[in-house]
Amino acid sequence: MNYKVFLSLGSNIEDREKYLLDAIDNISAVSGVSLEKISNIYETEPVGYTEQGRFLNMAAQISTSLEAEELLDKLLEIEKLLKRERIIHWGPRTIDIDILTYGDLRIDTPKLKVPHPRMFERAFVLIPLMDICEKERLYGININDALDKCGDKDGVRLY
Numbered sequence: 001m002n003y004k005v006f007l008s009l010g011s012n013i014e015d016r017e018k019y020l021l022d023a024i025d026n027i028s029a030v031s032g033v034s035l036e037k038i039s040n041i042y043e044t045e046p047v048g049y050t051e052q053g054r055f056l057n058m059a060a061q062i063s064t065s066l067e068a069e070e071l072l073d074k075l076l077e078i079e080k081l082l083k084r085e086r087i088i089h090w091g092p093r094t095i096d097i098d099i100l101t102y103g104d105l106r107i108d109t110p111k112l113k114v115p116h117p118r119m120f121e122r123a124f125v126l127i128p129l130m131d132i133c134e135k136e137r138l139y140g141i142n143i144n145d146a147l148d149k150c151g152d153k154d155g156v157r158l159y
């Protein structure tokens with residue numbers, strides 16, 4: 001069984017664009033994963049923990065035969081490979097790869113929550129996602145309506 005999965009990627013340390021593109025290269029090389037689409041790259045004001053540099057964010061669509069937790073483990077390996085240090089949980093990072101959706105599955109384990117619990121509250125996630133998602137609704141939620149309610153809309157600019 002193949003699942004359509006949307007990912008969100010972010011980086012706000014050093015050569016942010018290189019980290020994003022290296023992550024995309026590594027994701028497309030994973031056995032059982034096929035990279036289908038990537039969004040534009042956006043420079044975005046930090047949300048949550050604001051005492052840090054601006055991020056570059058993007059979204060990607062993959063098709064995968066991997067189960068959700070297998071995919072998560074592969075993405076964590078890629079973060080480690082690209083020197084992801086989890087010093088401050090909400091702090092600066094070389095690369096952050098979040099699973100946003102996984103087909104229409106709902107997953108709630110200590111390791112993985114799908115849909116991503118904050119995806120519909122973040123313009124830095126929704127604006128890149130709208131570059132590549134053909135559907136207007138995900139998990140029954142209208143993406144445009146969700147974006148209208150995001151406080152960080154003005155902080156997302158095409159890079």
Ligand SMILES: Nc1nc2nc(S)n(CCO)c2c(=O)[nH]1
Nearest residue numbers: 010044045046047048055090124
């Ligand atoms: N703009 C922006 N703000 C963020 N705050 C956190 S935490 N992150 C990491 C992703 O959860 C980001 C991010 O990727 N972009």
